[in-house]
Amino acid sequence: MTLSPAETGARRTVRVDLGARGYDIVIGDGLISEAGARIAALFPRARVAIITDETVAELHLPAFKAALEAAGLDHETFPVKPGEASKSFPIFEDLCDRLLASRLERGDVVAALGGGVIGDLAGFVAGVVRRGMPFVQVPTTLLAQVDSSVGGKTGINTRHGKNLVGIFNQPALVLADTAVLDTLSPREFRAGYAEVAKYGLIDDPDFFVWLEENWAGIFEGAPARIEAVAHSCEAKARVVAADEREGGVRALLNLGHTFGHALERGVGYDGALLVHGEGVSIGTVLAHRFSAEMGLCPAEDAERVERHLAIVGLPTHMSDIPGQLPGIPELMRYIAQDKKVSRGALTFILTRGIGRSFIEKGVDPAAVEGFLERSGGGV
Amino acid sequence: MTLSPAETGARRTVRVDLGARGYDIVIGDGLISEAGARIAALFPRARVAIITDETVAELHLPAFKAALEAAGLDHETFPVKPGEASKSFPIFEDLCDRLLASRLERGDVVAALGGGVIGDLAGFVAGVVRRGMPFVQVPTTLLAQVDSSVGGKTGINTRHGKNLVGIFNQPALVLADTAVLDTLSPREFRAGYAEVAKYGLIDDPDFFVWLEENWAGIFEGAPARIEAVAHSCEAKARVVAADEREGGVRALLNLGHTFGHALERGVGYDGALLVHGEGVSIGTVLAHRFSAEMGLCPAEDAERVERHLAIVGLPTHMSDIPGQLPGIPELMRYIAQDKKVSRGALTFILTRGIGRSFIEKGVDPAAVEGFLERSGGGV
Ligand SMILES: NC(=O)c1ccc[n+]([C@@H]2O[C@H](COP(=O)([O-])OP(=O)(O)OC[C@H]3O[C@@H](n4cnc5c(N)ncnc54)[C@H](O)[C@@H]3O)[C@@H](O)[C@H]2O)c1
Ligand SMILES: NC(=O)c1ccc[n+]([C@@H]2O[C@H](COP(=O)([O-])OP(=O)(O)OC[C@H]3O[C@@H](n4cnc5c(N)ncnc54)[C@H](O)[C@@H]3O)[C@@H](O)[C@H]2O)c1
Ligand SMILES: [Zn+2]
Ligand SMILES: [Zn+2]
Numbered sequence: 001m002t003l004s005p006a007e008t009g010a011r012r013t014v015r016v017d018l019g020a021r022g023y024d025i026v027i028g029d030g031l032i033s034e035a036g037a038r039i040a041a042l043f044p045r046a047r048v049a050i051i052t053d054e055t056v057a058e059l060h061l062p063a064f065k066a067a068l069e070a071a072g073l074d075h076e077t078f079p080v081k082p083g084e085a086s087k088s089f090p091i092f093e094d095l096c097d098r099l100l101a102s103r104l105e106r107g108d109v110v111a112a113l114g115g116g117v118i119g120d121l122a123g124f125v126a127g128v129v130r131r132g133m134p135f136v137q138v139p140t141t142l143l144a145q146v147d148s149s150v151g152g153k154t155g156i157n158t159r160h161g162k163n164l165v166g167i168f169n170q171p172a173l174v175l176a177d178t179a180v181l182d183t184l185s186p187r188e189f190r191a192g193y194a195e196v197a198k199y200g201l202i203d204d205p206d207f208f209v210w211l212e213e214n215w216a217g218i219f220e221g222a223p224a225r226i227e228a229v230a231h232s233c234e235a236k237a238r239v240v241a242a243d244e245r246e247g248g249v250r251a252l253l254n255l256g257h258t259f260g261h262a263l264e265r266g267v268g269y270d271g272a273l274l275v276h277g278e279g280v281s282i283g284t285v286l287a288h289r290f291s292a293e294m295g296l297c298p299a300e301d302a303e304r305v306e307r308h309l310a311i312v313g314l315p316t317h318m319s320d321i322p323g324q325l326p327g328i329p330e331l332m333r334y335i336a337q338d339k340k341v342s343r344g345a346l347t348f349i350l351t352r353g354i355g356r357s358f359i360e361k362g363v364d365p366a367a368v369e370g371f372l373e374r375s376g377g378g379v
Numbered sequence: 380m381t382l383s384p385a386e387t388g389a390r391r392t393v394r395v396d397l398g399a400r401g402y403d404i405v406i407g408d409g410l411i412s413e414a415g416a417r418i419a420a421l422f423p424r425a426r427v428a429i430i431t432d433e434t435v436a437e438l439h440l441p442a443f444k445a446a447l448e449a450a451g452l453d454h455e456t457f458p459v460k461p462g463e464a465s466k467s468f469p470i471f472e473d474l475c476d477r478l479l480a481s482r483l484e485r486g487d488v489v490a491a492l493g494g495g496v497i498g499d500l501a502g503f504v505a506g507v508v509r510r511g512m513p514f515v516q517v518p519t520t521l522l523a524q525v526d527s528s529v530g531g532k533t534g535i536n537t538r539h540g541k542n543l544v545g546i547f548n549q550p551a552l553v554l555a556d557t558a559v560l561d562t563l564s565p566r567e568f569r570a571g572y573a574e575v576a577k578y579g580l581i582d583d584p585d586f587f588v589w590l591e592e593n594w595a596g597i598f599e600g601a602p603a604r605i606e607a608v609a610h611s612c613e614a615k616a617r618v619v620a621a622d623e624r625e626g627g628v629r630a631l632l633n634l635g636h637t638f639g640h641a642l643e644r645g646v647g648y649d650g651a652l653l654v655h656g657e658g659v660s661i662g663t664v665l666a667h668r669f670s671a672e673m674g675l676c677p678a679e680d681a682e683r684v685e686r687h688l689a690i691v692g693l694p695t696h697m698s699d700i701p702g703q704l705p706g707i708p709e710l711m712r713y714i715a716q717d718k719k720v721s722r723g724a725l726t727f728i729l730t731r732g733i734g735r736s737f738i739e740k741g742v743d744p745a746a747v748e749g750f751l752e753r754s755g756g757g758v
Contacts, residue, residue: 089472096468100539128544131534132624155510160479165507167546245511 010223012230016150017241021170025150025233027226031177032063032138035111036071039136042172043109048075049099049133051122052113053082056140059183064113064138075111076102080121082114084269087121087156089165095125099133109134109172115141115188116148116276120166123154127169137174141184142192143277145176146199146232151240151250161337162261162269168245176233178226189219190313191277194256196228197309198284199235202252205355207231208308215312251359255349256284262334263318266325274321281314282321287357290371291350301353318375328372332365389602391609395529396620400549404529404612406605410556411442411517414490415450418515421551422488427454428478428512430501431492432461435519438562443492443517455481459500461493463648466500466535468544474504478512488513488551494520494567495527495655499545502533506548516553520563521571522656524555525578525611530619530629540716541640541648547624555612557605568598569692570656573635575607576688577663578614581631584734586610587687594691630738634728635663641713642697645704653700660693661700666736669750670729680732697754707751711744 011028026038039048048068052061057079068075078098080086099110110133112122119137126135137149155166181189193215200208217224236253243250260276260283267273285306291297306316318325325331336346346365351357390407405417418427427447431440436458447454457477459465478489489512491501498516505514518528534545560568572594579587596603615632622629639655639662646652664685670676685695697704704710715725725744730736 089475093468093472096544097537097539100537100543128534128546130543131532131545131547153510155507158476158479160476164479164509165475166510167507168510 010226012226014230014233014237016170016237018170018244023170023172023174025174025176025237027145027176027178027230027233029177029179029226031175032060032180033067035064035138035175035177036067036069036073038173038175039068039109039111040071040073043107043134046073046134047104047108048073049102049104049108049110050075050077050113051095051110051118051125052077052079053086053115053118054079055082056114056118060140060180061113064111080118082117084117084157084271087117087162089156089158092121092125092156095121096129099125099129104129104133107134109136111136111138112149112171113138113140114144115139116144119144119149120154120163121156123152123169123171124156124166127154127167132169134172135169137171139174139176140180142181142189142229143195144192145178145181145229146192147195147236147253149174149176150233150236152244161265170244174233176229178221178229181225182221186219186313188275188277191275191281193218193312194277194281194284194309194314196232197305198253198255198280199232201284201288201305201351201354202235202255202357203355204235205353207235208354212308215308219312249359251347252349252357255351255357256280256282256287258335258348259283259286262331263321263325265334266331267321267323273323274315278315278321281309282316282318285309285316286318286371286375287349288351289375290348290368291352293371293374294350294367297351297353297356301351304354328369331372332369335368336365389605391605393609393612393616395549395616397549397623402549402551402553404553404555404616406524406555406557406609406612408556408558408605410554411439411559412446414443414517414554414556415446415448415452417552417554418447418488418490419450419452422486422513425452425513426483426487427452428481428483428487428489429454429456429492430474430489430497430504431456431458432465432494432497433458434461435493435497439519439559440492443490459497461496463496463536463650466496466541468535468537471500471504471535474500475508478504478508483508483512486513488515490515490517491528491550492517492519493523494518495523498523498528499533499542500535502531502548502550503535503545506533506546511548513551514548516550518553518555519559521560521568521608522574523571524557524560524608525571526574526615526632528553528555529612529615531623540644549623553612555608557600557608560604561600565598565692567654567656570654570660572597572691573656573660573663573688573693575611576684577632577634577659578611580663580667580684580730580733581614581634581736582734583614584732586614587733591687594687598691628738630726631728631736634730634736635659635661635666637714637727638662638665641710642700642704644713645710646700646702652702653694657694657700660688661695661697664688664695665697665750665754666728667730668754669727669747670731672750672753673729673746676730676732676735680730683733707748710751711748714747715744 014025110126139149152170260279288302292302346363393404489505516528531549639658667681671681
């Protein structure tokens with residue numbers, strides 16, 4: 001793998017190849033200042049409905065608005081409270097109503113300025129108001145830049161679980177300004193990093209090696225940060241282009257997520273205890289260790305994964321989660337209810353080693369339960 | 380045009396040609412008794428979530444359930460109150476929640492058993508639960524059989540207007556049992572007939588002539604009824620295949636609808652005063668008379684359209700609407716706010732004569748206003 005050196009001011013463009021619904025992901029430091037010109041190039045004279053959260057608005061909305069104004073684009077801001085709770089029916093309905101009240105027309109544009117919560121929510125709203133308005137993702141967390149803003153999954157949570165109501169809705173453009181990550185808390189940055197590492201672990205061992213060597217630069221905001229985001233987007237774009245609606249290979253993106261989701265649910269989605277990327281980190285380690293226990297993956301590889309995630313400061317064991325997790329039987333119930341379960345059989349992403357993951361349908365629930373007990377989790 | 384004679388027991392199949400998302404519309408008397416077998420052929424072992432309204436449930440749910448059971452399909456019914464008010468956010472949210480609570484999986488199926496209200500609502504729900512479950516339309520009104528169940532427009536109403544929140548979501552199958560129309564009120568049947576006539580008026584003068592000759596048979600439920608539904612579905616399927624997302628020719632389906640929608644809104648969507656198809660009937664006559672006044676369409680053609688709609692018992696003049704309509708300036712405001720308005724210019728479907736309609740962008744609002752005043756409506 002050759003990773004071209006990126007300089008500050010450099011822009012990387014990754015194309016998501018979905019035919020007529022294809023779009024560019026543009027990545028670079030300071031990109032928000034170009035947002036107006038780049039949006040106007042696609043939607044001249046559009047009005048821009050900015051959906052954002054209050055924290056992001058405080059930090060980055062002025063620059064975004066200034067960029068729109070410089071390009072002569074009219075805009076209106078629709079703020080919501082920060083946090084997962086905004087991905088809900090009442091906020092969804094309220095946003096639809098506010099967008100309609102502001103007399104946006106079908107050719108106008110919705111911009112999602114924020115993390116994955118805002119992207120998922122705004123993408124769903126944009127997809128249903130007047131049966132679909134174009135929308136632009138302006139992801140402001142590392143997780144959103146490398147994962148949630150790409151690929152078109154949008155939606156909200158319900159009392160039955162996360163992301164259970166939504167649509168596939170591809171954006172028209174993704175603008176990932178890596179400089180806005182400077183204001184992100186180290187904890188949120190690390191959480192996003194778990195998804196970056198995931199791309200190496202799925203099918204790209206060279207990238208994982210590169211991360212082992214360059215992670216410190218990525219955390220410092222060096223050009224390696226742009227490179228890591230661009231490379232992650234390329235990986236996700238490739239999978240999405242091959243399988244837009246998750247009929248097949250797209251499921252590989254769920255590496256570490258079946259365990260991770262169960263842990264997130266185990267803490268009642270309390271972000272103070274565990275945020276998504278942290279659950280993914282622990283889940284990824286568990287997936288490798290489970291694969292090793294089944295004799296599929298070398299034990300050294302599982303250890304190497306654990307070592308790398310630990311060195312950046314991510315949790316890697318269930319015991320790293322503060323407070324009490326539910327017992328193993330309860331965690332097994334969550335796992336069985338996970339979306340990726342089909343007609344009672346357990347589907348897991350397992351691996352034969354670093355960068356060698358695969359989809360395994362019909363994993364024996366008893367094997368998972370025994371593994372979790374030996375892992376000392378959940379009691 | 381040759382219209383093949385249809386016999387009772389005969390099934391007509393119309394294909395909606397949308398590539399991978401294409402589907403069949405099957406039409407015939409007594410088709411509900413075959414629903415289980417036909418659904419099982421596409422979705423073996425699926426569980427069927429039946430969304431229906433209480434009126435339709437009373438009349439036709441037992442036969443539908445029996446058919447599912449005969450095919451070995453498990454099912455659960457989710458009834459809502461009949462009427463337009465069910466196309467609302469609260470009912471939408473409640474249905475999503477109830478479907479999720481019933482632990483349907485992604486491979487299960489939603490069936491919409493009812494008129495256009497049920498089809499629009501259930502199609503939207505099916506499109507968002509777990510980011511999309513397959514769904515089957517089982518339309519039970521003439522309007523739903525010839526119009527709303529075909530083409531994938533789904534959604535709900537908001538306080539800002541009708542159908543303003545929703546998605547394009549194509550069904551996997553449409554089963555139009557023409558025998559269930561026997562229980563439909565004559566008024567609702569006539570309302571659906573306005574949409575049947577519309578297909579002749581858009582681009583199929585031979586079909587309009589055939590309707591002039593065969594309308595009585597259609598109302599009696601003779602084989603002509605199956606023929607009229609099948610021919611209408613063919614017409615709609617053709618337009619939808621050419622322009623799924625209403626970027627172009629699909630707008631022709633709105634013939635009569637800009638005026639019609641304004642009138643529906645003028646009575647506050649009170650179905651006791653005016654149902655959708657009645658608004659379309661008056662709107663269609665107005666569109667022809669307006670075109671005639673502009674010198675585009677022979678006056679005889681406008682008169683012939685009015686005569687035919689009147690003979691089947693449909694209203695054709697604004698004065699046929701009981702109660703008081705708002706004044707012309709208010710109706711003009713509704714017209715200007717109609718979805719088909721783009722950047723301030725008025726778009727109308729006008730016509731050069733029977734079966735010769737076309738899209739005219741940039742109609743002068745003053746001309747419309749003057750025409751409405753001369754038509755004596757709204758005061
Ligand atoms: N659609 C997908 O494919 C996909 C994939 C993965 C995750 N997700 C979803 O993404 C969500 C998580 O995303 P997230 O981690 O970005 O959460 P988030 O949007 O809640 O952002 C995390 C926190 O960071 C703050 N923040 C955002 N940008 C900031 C910045 N530049 N500086 C300072 N603070 C900032 C936010 O206000 C918030 O408090 C979850 O809801 C998850 O389900 C979706
Ligand atoms: N999606 C589209 O492309 C599209 C196109 C046109 C209209 N629509 C929508 O369709 C709706 C109107 O549809 P509709 O006219 O079918 O209304 P509807 O669904 O309300 O049905 C009309 C009435 O007939 C009753 N009914 C239904 N089937 C019956 C039967 N077989 N016997 C006795 N009673 C029966 C219903 O209970 C209801 O009271 C509107 O909401 C409109 O916006 C959608
Ligand atoms: Zn994730
Ligand atoms: Zn209509």
